Amino acid sequence: MKSAKSVVVLTGAGISAESGVPTFRGNEGLWKKFKPEELANFDAFIKNPELVWEWYKYRKQIIAGIQPNPGHYAIVELEKMYEKFAVVTQNVDNLHRRAGSKNVYELHGNIQRNYCIECGKEYPDEIIFSKAEVPRCDACAGLIRPGVVWFGEMLPADQWNASEEAASSADVFFSVGTSAVVYPAASLPYIAKRNGALVVEVNPETTPLTDIADEFLMGKSGEILPELVNALK
Numbered sequence: 001m002k003s004a005k006s007v008v009v010l011t012g013a014g015i016s017a018e019s020g021v022p023t024f025r026g027n028e029g030l031w032k033k034f035k036p037e038e039l040a041n042f043d044a045f046i047k048n049p050e051l052v053w054e055w056y057k058y059r060k061q062i063i064a065g066i067q068p069n070p071g072h073y074a075i076v077e078l079e080k081m082y083e084k085f086a087v088v089t090q091n092v093d094n095l096h097r098r099a100g101s102k103n104v105y106e107l108h109g110n111i112q113r114n115y116c117i118e119c120g121k122e123y124p125d126e127i128i129f130s131k132a133e134v135p136r137c138d139a140c141a142g143l144i145r146p147g148v149v150w151f152g153e154m155l156p157a158d159q160w161n162a163s164e165e166a167a168s169s170a171d172v173f174f175s176v177g178t179s180a181v182v183y184p185a186a187s188l189p190y191i192a193k194r195n196g197a198l199v200v201e202v203n204p205e206t207t208p209l210t211d212i213a214d215e216f217l218m219g220k221s222g223e224i225l226p227e228l229v230n231a232l233k
């Protein structure tokens with residue numbers, strides 16, 4: 001870490017768990033009743049937009065009421081220490097930017113965005129919450145959807161390309177608070193490792209990545225990352 005020039009931190013739902021955002025999988029997971037693959041896809045939305053909107057409105061409300069935690073702030077501190085630094089997040093909660101991280105790539109979109117599936121017109125959350133029924137576009141009557149990336153959808157090309165490039169040239173690559181099962185995000189640590197990076201995983205539980213990680217720091221990111229920053233300072 002002391003000699004590294006380029007550091008990349010990939011984050012998942014676990015980094016926001018200590019802020020009070022439920023994770024997707026596992027015992028405390030949001031989707032205990034529904035498999036993520038069943039709900040977070042376009043066909044499920046078309047079949048049952050009421051259910052999918054109920055789920056996103058619930059999460060928008062949670063996210064609006066919470067704050068970044070020491071894990072997010074430790075990543076802000078790390079960014080100040082390196083010439084090249086990137087946060088690549090699978091989270092849609094905007095907490096890295098709110099904490100003060102500058103170079104953030106959002107692979108799965110942002111839950112604060114909403115847009116019409118027919119004409120692309122964007123809508124703020126106030127419009128979404130002003131209607132009890134499924135929100136529709138005032139220009140073309142198309143369904144409005146959340147601005148996130150569902151299964152089977154392409155990731156935003158600019159965010160993905162920049163993340164892949166950052167992973168390829170990283171000296172140290174962190175995988176923090178992700179179950180490391182959703183692709184293509186889960187391929188980034190492998191890309192980094194193939195290009196010579198030291199791969200460090202931070203998670204209270206093991207994942208499919210643990211076996212190939214060079215270091216596994218077992219525990220909560222809100223505790224481990226601040227300790228790491230202190231040790232570096």
Ligand code: BJW
Pocket residue numbers: 011012013014015017018023024025026029036040090091092108148149150151152153154155176177178179180181182183184202203204205207219220221222
């Ligand atoms: C803590 C902690 C603490 C707890 N501190 N840690 C077969 C094989 C391979 C791939 C595929 C396949 N079939 C289909 C695919 C592709 C598919 C995929 O990967 N599927 C696999 C699941 C099998 N991927 C896609 O479809 C992607 N697109 C794509 O591939 O495009 C190309 C394509 C186009 C057309 C056709 C086919 C391919 C898109 C993926 C989009 C994922 N979207 C979601 C929803 C986003 C919107 C929303 O938020 O609602 O993204 S799903 C959900 O999972 C969300 C997350 O970002 C993502 C990852 O979850 P994450 O962050 O890892 O959370 P958890 O809950 O799983 O884990 C939390 C972790 O934290 C745990 O490990 C805990 O232990 C830990 N933790 N407390 C630190 N305090």
Ligand code: ZN
Pocket residue numbers: 116117118119120121137138139140141142
């Ligand atoms: Zn429209």
